[in-house]
Amino acid sequence: MQRTRKTTLLALAVASALGLTACVSDAPPDPNAPITLEFPSWQAEDPAFGAWWKEVIAEYESQHSDVTIDFYQVPFGSYVDQLTTRFAANDQPEIVHLPARNASEFASRGWLAPLNTRLEATDIAETWTPLQAEMNWQEETYGVLLLGYGYTLYYNAELLESAGVAVPTTGEEVVKAAQAVTGGGVYGFGATTQQSPDNYTELMSFITGNGGSLAEGAEFTMETPAAIAGMEQYRAALREAPAGIQTQQRNELFLNGNIAMLLDGPFFVAELDGAADGVAGKLKTAAAPFETIPGGVSNSIHLPSGLDPRTEDAAWKFVELAASPEWQQRYTELAAVPAPRAGSITEEALEDRPELELFQELADEAVSIYPEDGQQKEEFTRLSQIVSEAAINLTTTETPTAEIARGLQEQLEREFGNAS
Structure with missing residues (x-):
């Protein structure tokens, strides 16, 4: 509504200026005019x-x-x-x-x-x-x-305890815990499993957490052992996640007690206040379960x-x-x-x-999941779309992870070039 109002006023002003050219003054703008x-x-x-x-x-x-x-x-x-x-x-x-x-x-x-x-x-x-x-x-x-952060593991303590697993501290433990929990309408892990910009952040959290990165300078690094290990963990964790959901659906399932774990930034903590009766007190936070804390x-x-x-x-x-x-x-x-x-x-x-104490510690040590190279930052929308498509391939196809990594590397190099 505001834009319609402003655009209409602008159009009237232009029309008036065209019709009253002879009346235009060379006086400087009023320094006290409202802004x-x-x-x-x-x-x-x-x-x-x-x-x-x-x-x-x-x-x-x-x-x-x-x-x-x-x-x-x-x-x-x-x-x-x-x-x-x-x-x-x-x-x-x-x-x-x-x-x-x-x-x-x-x-x-x-x-x-x-x-x-x-x-x-x-x-x-x-x-x-x-x-x-x-x-x-x-x-x-x-x-x-206005906000930089390290990723946090949000988890349902009761679901993990019922499955006999501890709070994960590594990517491998995330996968094992998710596998132990999944069943009977409950999912061990939650993520965005439809095409979305969040596919980029979720996949890169696993890659960065394993010590990998999107690129080193201008050179893409999607086929490094660390990057492939992160893709494998992401793929295995998402096998224990509900299929075909967006982020808001993921959040609702977690808050209703149907998802045991998810990764998100500190801003998600406010959502915990809306958890279903009997669930709220069971929802806890911990550091992202990786050697390197991914940050955004x-x-x-x-x-x-x-x-x-x-x-x-x-x-x-x-x-x-x-x-x-x-x-x-x-x-x-x-x-x-x-x-x-x-x-x-x-x-x-x-x-x-x-x-907040945990959130501050994570923010202080976080490693960004975003690119550093100028061209990659300049064209991030297209770059993230390509990475998101690879993430969807990991979750919806049986194509070997190494093959998806190779295809992703080749597509990134083809569209953005490479230093090597």
């Missing part, structure tokens, strides 16, 4: 993250009486596509909220404003998680990371390129407020995840969510 910062997000209606954003916005608007922030919901499933279309049409919002894995794509197209100079006047570089490096593109930083980046905030200086300053001041110690602590309290600023976990937050 509206449009801020679409998939988190606007989220009970935890949305609540934090709304509190920050209220505080910002109380400090800046000439600025209004138009914060509204866009469904996550179509969010990046919608934003891409808008940027391509030069119709970008003034505050850009992105899934962090897409930030380099937007930066490489010249759609985001570089922030190095602005960041030098802050302590963000010194106090933020090392995963803030995911915001870098060709010697510049184009955003501020969730979301980030940016300024679009091309804003007039006054509007850009107003948008940046909002980013600064969100990054302040006070609001980073509030982020941890409301969202129940470790904020990227060091020292943001308060005693009150720990009392409400003891898991």
